[in-house]
Amino acid sequence: MASTSPHPPLGSTLVTCCGALAATAGRLVRPRRADRRLLATLGDAGLPPTRATVRLTALPQARQSAPAAVVAEGARRPRRLRLSMTTFLVEHPRARFLVDPAMCTDVHDVVLPELSPVLRAAIAPEKPVAGLAEVLATENLDPADIDFALPTHLHWDHVSGLLELPHELPVRTLAVERDWALAGPVAPHGVARGPLLSRHFDPFELDGPPVLTFTGSHDLFGDGSAVLVDLAGHTPGSVGVLLAVDGGDRVLLAGDAVWHGLQVTLVRGTAPFPGRFTDADRAAAFATVHRLHALPASIEVVASHDRAAAAKWAHRDDFA
Numbered sequence: 001m002a003s004t005s006p007h008p009p010l011g012s013t014l015v016t017c018c019g020a021l022a023a024t025a026g027r028l029v030r031p032r033r034a035d036r037r038l039l040a041t042l043g044d045a046g047l048p049p050t051r052a053t054v055r056l057t058a059l060p061q062a063r064q065s066a067p068a069a070v071v072a073e074g075a076r077r078p079r080r081l082r083l084s085m086t087t088f089l090v091e092h093p094r095a096r097f098l099v100d101p102a103m104c105t106d107v108h109d110v111v112l113p114e115l116s117p118v119l120r121a122a123i124a125p126e127k128p129v130a131g132l133a134e135v136l137a138t139e140n141l142d143p144a145d146i147d148f149a150l151p152t153h154l155h156w157d158h159v160s161g162l163l164e165l166p167h168e169l170p171v172r173t174l175a176v177e178r179d180w181a182l183a184g185p186v187a188p189h190g191v192a193r194g195p196l197l198s199r200h201f202d203p204f205e206l207d208g209p210p211v212l213t214f215t216g217s218h219d220l221f222g223d224g225s226a227v228l229v230d231l232a233g234h235t236p237g238s239v240g241v242l243l244a245v246d247g248g249d250r251v252l253l254a255g256d257a258v259w260h261g262l263q264v265t266l267v268r269g270t271a272p273f274p275g276r277f278t279d280a281d282r283a284a285a286f287a288t289v290h291r292l293h294a295l296p297a298s299i300e301v302v303a304s305h306d307r308a309a310a311a312k313w314a315h316r317d318d319f320a
Contacts, residue, residue, distance in 0.1 A: 017118045020273035024070070027271050031074030034267035035290060042294040045210035048217075050224035050244045055091040056251060058313040059135040060084055061103040061161075062125035064305070071259050072268040073275075081260050084307035085125050085157050086314075087132060088253055089139060090243065094221060095147040098132075099241050099253050100304055101161030104195075105131030111160045114192035119277050123157070132161035138316060148172055148202065152255025152304065153235040154181040155278070156192035163195050171196075175203040177237025180280070188235075189277045206230050211242065212299065213291040231257040233285030234278065242299075251300045251313075257288050259305045264292045 064083040068075040071083075088099040104110065107129055112120050133143055148170040151158045154177055162171065178201050181191045206216030206228065214229035224244060231238040234256045241253040256278070258264055269275060269286045279285040292301055302309045 017273065017277075020276040023272035023276075028069050028074050031268055032286065034293075035287075038287060038290050039267075039294055042213045042291060044212055044294075044296060045214075046212070047250065048208075048211060048219060048224040048227060052093055052221065052223040052225040053244050053246045053248075054225050056243055056245045056313050057089040057091075057139060057315060058302075058310040059087040059089055059132075059139070060130070060307075060310070060314055060316060061087060061132070061135055062107075062129045063307070064123075064125050066259075068260075068262065070271045070273070072262040072266055073271045075262055075266060075268060081262065082307040083259065083305040084310060085129075086304060086307075086310045087135065087161055088241075088302075088310075088313070089136075089141075090150075090226065090241075092221060092225060096141075096145060097148045097150055098146055098161070098165075099150050100152055100158040100255065101132055101149050101165060102157055102159075102304075103129050103132060104160045104163040105129060105134065107160045110163065111156055111192045111194060114187070114194055115156065116189065116277075119189060119274065122274050122277075125157075132164040143169075150241065152231070152240065152253065152257075153177060153238040154196065155190040155235065155256065156195070158255065158304065159195045160192070161195075162199065167198070168200055170202040171199050172202045172204060174205065174237035174239065177235060178203060180236045188280065204228070206239070212296070213294045214240070231255060231288050231291075233257065233281050233283075233288045235280050238288075249300060250298060251302055252292075252295070254292060254301050254303050256304055257285070258292060258301070258303045260303055261301060261306050261309050263289055263303075264301055267293045 062085040068081050085102045087102045143165045150172045208217035211217040216230040218228040220226040227242040228239045231240045243251045
């Protein structure tokens with residue numbers, strides 16, 4: 001397995017940054033338009049039958065805020081969006097697992113130094129940060145109570161919490177995502193390899209039929225309660241986790257396919273800065289936003305960084 005690798009050279013990073021900033025100025029005035037032809041082709045393949053449900057709990061760990069026009073390219077209102085970094089606890093009759101184990105207590109000192117200085121300055125969370133063990137304790141759980149981790153993708157802010165989980169804990173991800181994050185001498189922008197080193201990866205494939213507006217799927221337990229769907233674009237192996245939750249709701253944990261629900265409503269990607277750093281394939285990422293926009297209204301989309309969307313599933317009063 002690859003060792004902890006340096007971030008891309010500062011010179012190339014600055015070139016990318018300058019180009020992204022220059023492009024952002026224009027996109028804030030004239031954002032990319034929705035592709036009406038693509039939207040017209042997106043059918044609904046329906047939902048798999050469900051024979052079980054899960055309990056979903058959002059575990060808030062850190063706060064951020066950002067201009068709405070940057071998160072949802074060119075958005076005028078509101079001026080700023082309240083964001084968060086959140087781990088999601090999912091309890092199934094057969095397993096207890098974490099979607100996006102986001103933060104470790106000392107993330108600013110241990111993980112963020114692996115990122116390029118430009119990206120680090122733009123996306124570092126506010127202090128203090130609640131560690132993963134700390135937020136699990138609010139649910140009367142210990143890291144040893146978790147059966148596996150399921151990152152929607154392998155960017156630093158979706159895996160830093162692995163540092164507070166048992167080292168032998170399985171990490172489930174698409175093989176293409178694992179290989180993208182760990183191959184080569186230099187980590188891709190947004191990837192910190194420290195939390196991933198010597199981890200036991202349990203790869204899966206999207207070997208199931210189309211679901212809703214998504215072309216590929218994987219049923220984790222074979223009962224329709226937790227179905228992974230293809231959200232590639234932000235990273236090559238990004239997935240969403242479609243849950244049948246207690247009470248009958250259907251919730252899609254969308255990772256960073258969108259950072260905030262406003263993007264789904266307006267059909268907007270992120271602006272070139274920071275999008276050119278954080279999206280592996282900008283065109284594919286924007287197409288995925290269209291697939292989220294075309295979902296039936298009954299599907300609740302929860303972007304990992306959308307503080308208000310996640311707050312509905314939190315038990316802590318200080319999250320909203």
